Amino acid sequence: MNAIELTPDQKIAKIGPGNIWHNVYSALEKLGLTVVGGRVADIGVGGLTLGGEITAVFILVLLANSEAGGISFFSGAYGWGCDNVVNYEVCNAA
Numbered sequence: 464m465n466a467i468e469l470t471p472d473q474k475i476a477k478i479g480p481g482n483i484w485h486n487v488y489s490a491l492e493k494l495g496l497t498v499v500g501g502r503v504a505d506i507g508v509g510g511l512t513l514g515g516e517i518t519a520v521f522i523l524v525l526l527a528n529s530e531a532g533g534i535s536f537f538s539g540a541y542g543w544g545c546d547n548v549v550n551y552e553v554c555n556a557a
Contacts, residue, residue: 480509
């Protein structure tokens with residue numbers, strides 16, 4: 464639930480909803496990458512992106528060589544965090 468995986472071309476990140484934005488930014492910063500996400504480091508990825516307590520896996524477009532970014536530091540150029548989700552993988556409890 465808190466995995467962060469990149470596609471081989473490093474253009475898309477698969478981010479588990481158990482992450483907080485600080486963990487996402489820290490992992491991607493090492494590669495010179497970031498995503499359009501929360502402005503507050505300890506906000507959860509799932510809650511910010513969906514606006515609620517829904518379990519999903521987020522596949523987000525990565526921004527190369529950018530600084531850390533719901534409403535993001537990048538919203539003026541790229542829209543809100545939810546606008547940058549390529550795919551949702553929803554996991555329903557049986």
